[in-house]
Amino acid sequence: MIDPLNSWNSPPKDLKLESNEIHVWRVFLAQTVSCLQSLQQTLSTDERTKAERFYFQKDRSQSIVSRGALRAILSRYLDLDPSTLRFGYNPYGKPSLIAEQGGDTLRFNLSHSHGLALIAITKNRNIGIDLESIRTDFPCQQIAESFFSPLENAVLRSLPLHLQHKAFFTCWTRKEAYIKAVGKGLSIPLDRFDVTLAPGEPAALLNFQENPQEVSRWSLFELIPGSELVATLALEGSRCQLLCWQWQYSSLANP
Incomplete structure (x- = not known):
């Protein structure tokens, strides 16, 4: 049973994801310039190109933060540099990590709206968030x-x-x-x-x-x-x- 009155806490330094756990991360997409620049450096060429397609700077920045935060969060579970993460997509466009980086085990999904993003992560079972x-x-x-x-x-x-x-x-x-x-x-x-x-x-x-x-x-x-x-x-x-x-x-x- 999950209590919908969620408490959004700071993660522990020794963060671990057990097989019966779901971790949901709340990300505020309005970030400082230094954060934005740092996260942008971790993005792939495709991710940067996608962000640049947005007409308004606010939308470009939010795209960078949502993808950059996703990389930063996943890298913590995998103990990998965020910029080295590689994603694949199924025929319907759902993203996943490549198998060599844990894609067969670590599952995630992302949604964003109104300046906020939610990233859900679990192991060995499919997950979706909106x-x-x-x-x-x-x-x-x-x-x-x-x-x-x-x-x-x-x-x-x-x-x-x-x-x-x-x-x-x-x-x-x-x-x-x-x-x-x-x-x-x-x-x-x-x-x-x-x-x-x-x-x-x-x-x-x-x-x-x-x-x-x-x-x-x-x-x-x-x-x-x-x-x-x-x-x-x-x-x-x-x-x-x-x-x-x-x-x-x-x-x-x-x-």
């Missing part, structure tokens, strides 16, 4: 009708208007975290499976039309990373211990 900012100007019912299942739409419409936006983004993160964990992207239609979304209802995969056995294979957990933000962790299996860490530049990277 983070969204609750936007009250978003056409929730219109989008839900296109992407949510009939059951989810019925639940959403039954809620008072002031609860619908949070319920929509809660549902969205649960569906996104699941398909990210599976690693097949939007080749899995979002309206072909049901998740919980009502206020106070534990995160769960309720039904998968093509493969009902998926319900017992996966666990969903609610995370609370900050005010007006919702997040979901999807994990293959069920028995686990969640530890939430607050990333600090000085804790994982040399200034």
Whole structure:
């Protein structure tokens, strides 16, 4: 059982990842110039090129910090220089470490929104995470009708208007975290499976039309990373211990 009222603590110096643990790191994407420059030096050519494609400097900086922090965090578990890490991608675009650097064992997933990133890490099982900012100007019912299942739409419409936006983004993160964990992207239609979304209802995969056995294979957990933000962790299996860490530049990277 995972308590959604997460406490985001500083990691210990002798950080270890046990086989039954999930570590979720919270990263604030607004960082100092010195941090930004240091992290940029660890990025691959492709990662730097991707960051440079953003029109606004804020978006370029956040791309650098999210990828740089990911490298810094993974390097701590692997005892490798962050700049030496190499990533591969499956046919649907899900990233992983190459096998020679522990990709067969160490699994991770990343999501970012509204100046914040969450990075989930575990061993020997698939994992997905999604983070969204609750936007009250978003056409929730219109989008839900296109992407949510009939059951989810019925639940959403039954809620008072002031609860619908949070319920929509809660549902969205649960569906996104699941398909990210599976690693097949939007080749899995979002309206072909049901998740919980009502206020106070534990995160769960309720039904998968093509493969009902998926319900017992996966666990969903609610995370609370900050005010007006919702997040979901999807994990293959069920028995686990969640530890939430607050990333600090000085804790994982040399200034």
